[in-house]
Amino acid sequence: MKTKNTPSSPKALVARVAGSGNAVDSIARPLVTVDVAIFSIRDDVLSVLLVQRGQGPDEPFPLRWALPGGFVDVKKDATIEDCARRKLADKTGVTTPYMEQLGSWGSAGRDPRAWSVTNVYFALIASDEFCQIDERPPQQWFPVGEAIPRPLAFDHDQLLDAALRRLRDKVEYTVLPASLLPREFTLPELQHTFEIVLNRQLDKSAFRTRMLSAKVIEETGNFRIGPRRPALLYRLAEDATRKLPATFRRAD
Amino acid sequence: MKTKNTPSSPKALVARVAGSGNAVDSIARPLVTVDVAIFSIRDDVLSVLLVQRGQGPDEPFPLRWALPGGFVDVKKDATIEDCARRKLADKTGVTTPYMEQLGSWGSAGRDPRAWSVTNVYFALIASDEFCQIDERPPQQWFPVGEAIPRPLAFDHDQLLDAALRRLRDKVEYTVLPASLLPREFTLPELQHTFEIVLNRQLDKSAFRTRMLSAKVIEETGNFRIGPRRPALLYRLAEDATRKLPATFRRAD
């Protein structure tokens, strides 16, 4: 585990001085970062928030677009999840969205500056909240699909693809898309959100039965008043992470 | 993103000297490790491989049991997955088991020595291969459940629980348990493995239909010869990661 440098070699010596003198200080440490794939629905299209990188002298991937993220700050952040929430709040001002970890990617080559590991999170924010989000450069929403300005910086093409796969997977057996809506929503709105993410039409009756029997949402008692018949408003239930009773029946 | 240390502060200065002088070198880096939750079936019980920690002067959690793992070696390892495979091969000699990433855990407090991030992998190895695995101390298989010598070192209780949850989740909709068997196996053997992991009996007929219609396994044409009627041998199909057509029907 320890490097082969003897204590008298310059590198090991310096590394020792830098820390408290324990064995762990003689080990070369990778860079540790966090990146966040933030999705929302914008103009009825699933979109992701990207940030354009600067073009300083030491800047890798100048002017390329990337998922928002940055180095873990061992002074500020208690956990990597805190770090992800900090990045998210910095970019969007939203502090309590749906967020889960996607995984970590680490290799010698993914960052030209050094061996680095990134811890990737996946966030959904309500479409009524992104309106308040600054979109002035270098930050911008991109509809997923052809519009993504690939190639992204680092290995972010790969990270974004993994995030999309996770979202589309989980739509099949969870109420995840509800987190793309305001806290209160109608069943037709929820169905519409599912249809956008799944990219196919769903049957109204089957959808309602499925959602209500799973008890993942509950009535608020309020109504959405519109130009036509008002619709009951629902919110996510306590245990909204519960799996739905079955997947949407697959086509043959 | 950069630390608040001025270039003249001792710590920043030393850190600069240690590296190439780029901006990234002035950032305090967390420790980066990899841990692997290795499962196998031993005497018809799902078991996990644990390693007992030493008791040197700087050793955290002396004599506690832990998931096998260790520091990423930026010289040896091209990726964190390579690192996990290296740890796995070191411990078991098995080089091509089922392996997937579970996620990463990072916080200020999880390692008393420093802010650290661990990248956790999840491995299944065939029960005919673990026989060849050294079990002399400090390495030992433990049946999951009461027999686990908790509390484990670091936050490994939490990591192990997450690994078990992942396994039990995926049993519901993938052929994962086939990776706990030799490369060729019979359908009754596969069913038995599912039953061990799920901890409940399954119906033979439904199980067979489910596995065969999903095309996740294929006949080898060979038979397992035993004391009674021979059974057809199967192997995992090319696309064995495909989801099964439905979950086992849940109880009411």
Added chain:
DNA sequence: TGAATAGTGTCTTTCAGACAGTATTGG
């Protein structure tokens, strides 16, 4: 009252589970 959207009832199809049946081996 009509248009539009919200929500329900009912029939059909599909498929997992129960369980009894048949098949194939060694002794």
Added chain:
DNA sequence: CCAATACTGTCTGAAAGACACTATTCA
């Protein structure tokens, strides 16, 4: 033939999808 295990056929009940139906609002 018997015991034991491998494998199959048939029925049933549960639930998803199709789709027509009713309900409630505004104009």
